[in-house]
Amino acid sequence: MIDEDVAFRVIGEALSRGGDFADLFAERRRGCSLRLEEEKVEDNTSGSEIGAGVRVMRGESVAYAYTNDISEASLMETARVAAAASRGGGRATVDLEMPVSSLPRLEEHPVELDTDDFPREEKIDLLRRADQAARETGAHIAQVVVMLGDSRQEIFVVNSLGELVRDERVRVRMVVQVVAARDGEIQTGHETPGMLAGYELFRHFPPEEAGRIAAAQALTMLDARPAPSGPMAVVIANGTGGVLFHEACGHSLEADAVYKKASVFMGKMGEKVASPLVNAYDDATLTNRWGSFSYDDEGVRAARTPLIEEGVLRSFINDRKRSLRDGVAATGNGRRQSYRFVPVPRMTNTYIEIGGSKKEEIISDTPLGLYALKLGGGEVNPVTGDFIFAITEGYMIRGGEVAEPVKGATLIGNGPRVLQDIDAVADDLDFDTGMCGKDGQAVPVCTGQPTLRVRELVVGGTTEVM
Amino acid sequence: MERRKDLRELALEWVQRGRPLVGAGVELEIFVQEHRGLTVKAFGGEVEGLRYSHSRGVGVRALREGRLGYSYCTGLGWEDVKTAVEVAAANSLFSTADEYNLLPGGSEYTGEDLCIYDPETEETDSLRKVEMALELERLTLSRDPRVSQVETAVYADTVAHVAVASTAGVAGNYRSSDCYCYVFPIAREGDEYQTGFSFDLGVRPSDLDLGQVAAEASERALCLLGSRSMPSRRTTLVLDSFVAAEFLGMLAAALSAEAVLKGRSFLAGKVGETIAAPTVSIIDDGLLRGAPSTAPFDDEGVPSQRKELIGGGVLNGYLHNTYTAARSGTASTGNASRGSFRDRPRVGASNMFLQPGRGGREEIMRQVGEGVLVLQVVGAHAGANPVSGEISLGALGLQIENGAPVRPLREITLAGKALDFLRGIVAIGEDLRFLPFEGSLGAPTVAIADVMVAGRG
Known part of the structure; x- marks a missing residue:
């Protein structure tokens, strides 16, 4: 994509007015997206994008400039802008170690059915299969939207430490949204299979299954009664439930939040922050998972990072900047949406590890509570740890059995407090895919957990508990 | 790179050059977007981040008897755009026909000044913009000792140039400038933290009232200190x-x-x-x-x-x-x-x-x-x-x-x-x-x- 000699000259220019560290990130991305709605293929888009950005770090300050033109002249100009913006002066404060060690290209996330070779007709067939399966699930399906997207991103990273990384990431994801309607009542369901892989995704997750799951959710919720409000035991199902840990704890473990004293976990390293049943990891090395990669967007090798082990805080989620500034290990979590953005510490595949209980035992051991089968989005205040989550598919638990579905329920609480209040963890770990937003950037992530129970959480609903 | 040309002229030219590539039965629309901007983030009295952005992109919509194909590319050279035109036309072959898929016809646009662009945004020195972000943080921290820190204070602007042209007769372009600033202060009392937020926006840097933003953001955090829940x-x-x-x-x-x-x-x-x-x-x-x-x-x-x-x-x-x-x-x-x-x-x-x-x-x-x-x-x-x-x-x-x-x-x-x-x-x-x-x-x-x-x- 960019000649090595050119890249070194760009780094040299970037540090020509001082700085502690500089890097060049370039990418070429091409992708295709299709959308089926009302049983019509209404959108069929493909495109390509090229861009590169130069970053200069000086103490805590970062200057960044990017361009869509990756010619040498343009990259040098971009480096000059970044250098001038870093408000340096005098000579470079680091010695450039050029030429470099090129890090090995890894083939640890194999692609079987390549996005470039997969025929358009077959992609359309996948959309139709998901659509049809959803429509056949029940009589009250009002609308089905199926979106399918694939992308191939080639990245090129060179930095002033003399490291050079080239990598390629192929991703495929399907989003199914179903609307069910009956007697003026409208409910929605969705399902989102995705992998860091090619179209073999659908061998693991058949499109029919995605369609049926989304449809079943919407149909079930048509029969739901308004959720009760008040504190109660909450059993959170495996898979999508992991979004709660991601939002309510994961973001507070990101090192930039900790550095800014905007994290509830600040100063708690090595301390007990959760129930001893809780083991949590961030792991970008999981083969072909949606949030995985071989190198992060700063050229750092992907890793499996223990966040919490037996309830004790073990590590934060670091990027290059925090690693260089604080002398801690880079955990391979420096990520960005694209060349247009500065990388920041981000989660990858974040999950709570399995425990010793069985899902059935946990439910039968709960006299009255809420079973949150599917969580929607949520938001958290990283400073306080306070969070709120929408339950998109939920049921009451009565007498140790899953009872009627409830709608309009939210979970409201505090991340660290919930971690302490987890009193049972099952052995059925599962993952869900998502696009995580932070600082205006979206990156692919997986959230995961086994079925677990929180002793008590406030449920926000519209009625009293009956 | 044909940067000196007006984007509207460029879009029209590409429509003309694209037309023979796709054939008579296909309508074409070219959308061009160019952005230049600066984002400054202040933290702890220093510039935490400074980002210069410059992006250019072209989107091509092709309609073949109600069937829609779309493609896009970065860069403003004809070779890139030519590929996007061909891909959009090819993509349309795979879509379902929908008789309501139409391109709008050409129209006259208002000649009034909509007050959406001011050259002051581009002409203002970057150092002045950096100073604004730092000042916003400083003003926010000076309001009350309980405002213990600022999570982030930001000044940002974008100057955009947009053009659209089509075989159906559309041809237009406009420039706009946007400036905004925002701040997230953190107020602390004992073990309790609360975050506040405020912002201001305008078409030129001098529209932004930093003092007002600082005051409002602090107040929004401070007034929540001592909070607890209430019975349903x-x-x-x-x-x-x-x-x-x-x-x-x-x-x-x-x-x-x-x-x-x-x-x-x-x-x-x-x-x-x-x-x-x-x-x-x-x-x-x-x-x-x-x-x-x-x-x-x-x-x-x-x-x-x-x-x-x-x-x-x-x-x-x-x-x-x-x-x-x-x-x-x-x-x-x-x-x-x-x-x-x-x-x-x-x-x-x-x-x-x-x-x-x-x-x-x-x-x-x-x-x-x-x-x-x-x-x-x-x-x-x-x-x-x-x-x-x-x-x-x-x-x-x-x-x-x-x-x-x-x-x-x-x-x-x-x-x-x-x-x-x-x-x-x-x-x-x-x-x-x-x-x-x-x-x-x-x-x-x-x-x-x-x-x-x-x-x-």
Whole structure:
């Protein structure tokens, strides 16, 4: 994509007015997206994008400039802008170690059915299969939207430490949204299979299954009664439930939040922050998972990072900047949406590890509570740890059995407090895919957990508990 | 690189060069977008980050007898655009024909000055902009010793140049400049932390009132210190204008004719019906002078306009682009909208606002007597569903007793149906304010009666 000699000259220019560290990130991305709605293929888009950005770090300050033109002249100009913006002066404060060690290209996330070779007709067939399966699930399906997207991103990273990384990431994801309607009542369901892989995704997750799951959710919720409000035991199902840990704890473990004293976990390293049943990891090395990669967007090798082990805080989620500034290990979590953005510490595949209980035992051991089968989005205040989550598919638990579905329920609480209040963890770990937003950037992530129970959480609903 | 050429001329030229490539049966539209901008983030008295952006992109829409193909590329060279034209035309072969897929015809655009561009934005020295971010942080920290730090203080601007041209006769371009600043202070007392937020926006750096932003952001954090939950009950909500504007975002999604036609809106089939209190009027105005989403034309080249979507509580109509208008047998309202050159035009609000009434926030709290003043809602993305119309959100705010705020509240939720919220509106203030995030949504303080607020205690 960019000649090595050119890249070194760009780094040299970037540090020509001082700085502690500089890097060049370039990418070429091409992708295709299709959308089926009302049983019509209404959108069929493909495109390509090229861009590169130069970053200069000086103490805590970062200057960044990017361009869509990756010619040498343009990259040098971009480096000059970044250098001038870093408000340096005098000579470079680091010695450039050029030429470099090129890090090995890894083939640890194999692609079987390549996005470039997969025929358009077959992609359309996948959309139709998901659509049809959803429509056949029940009589009250009002609308089905199926979106399918694939992308191939080639990245090129060179930095002033003399490291050079080239990598390629192929991703495929399907989003199914179903609307069910009956007697003026409208409910929605969705399902989102995705992998860091090619179209073999659908061998693991058949499109029919995605369609049926989304449809079943919407149909079930048509029969739901308004959720009760008040504190109660909450059993959170495996898979999508992991979004709660991601939002309510994961973001507070990101090192930039900790550095800014905007994290509830600040100063708690090595301390007990959760129930001893809780083991949590961030792991970008999981083969072909949606949030995985071989190198992060700063050229750092992907890793499996223990966040919490037996309830004790073990590590934060670091990027290059925090690693260089604080002398801690880079955990391979420096990520960005694209060349247009500065990388920041981000989660990858974040999950709570399995425990010793069985899902059935946990439910039968709960006299009255809420079973949150599917969580929607949520938001958290990283400073306080306070969070709120929408339950998109939920049921009451009565007498140790899953009872009627409830709608309009939210979970409201505090991340660290919930971690302490987890009193049972099952052995059925599962993952869900998502696009995580932070600082205006979206990156692919997986959230995961086994079925677990929180002793008590406030449920926000519209009625009293009956 | 043909940078000196006007983007409109460039778009027209590409339409002409693209036409023979795709053949007579295919209509072509070229959308060109160029952005230059600067973002400065201050933290701890230093420049935490400085980002210069410069991006260029082209989106190509091809229509082959009702079948839509789309492609995009970065860079403004003909070779890149040529590939995108060919790919868009090829993609159209795989889409389903839809007779309402049409390109709009050419139109005259307003010659009035919409006050959306000022060269001052580009001409202002970067160092001055850096100083503004640092000053915003400094001013915020100087308000009160309990404001212990600022999570981030930002100055940002963008100068955009947009052009669209098509084989159907559209040809237009415009320049716009946007500047904004915002700050997230953290207030601390004992072990408790609260975050605040405020912003300002304009078309030139000198529009921004840093002192006012610092004061308001600090106040919004400070007033929440000492908060706790409250017992569940039905009560009157007073939504602060920031929060009311977030609710308006849900309404904007439900007012999209695309959502309505496809059964994804709780407002489908309700034109002519009273859906809100009689004091409620909601307007979308793409020509509102100096507003963030103002432009002479929408993202497919249809002239922008002002329309009253809800008047006196009655739903008058929806937001349309050319496709939804053709399918509904009406005219486009100039609401074609795309995220960027990477996307085909869909439907979106321009500057949508709730028509202001009388009185400020204090006066409305006096009218209400007892209730909850809502200053922040959390979970709006998942908790305000424009398809089902169901609302379930976390909130922070102040309890109102005897017409005045008395105690800060946290860990409470608001729940109900959007239509009940709209019909339950009992007062609308005069303090209209536009929120620039996710479109341009404006609302004054709003009071809503009889809403379920859940908490503990």
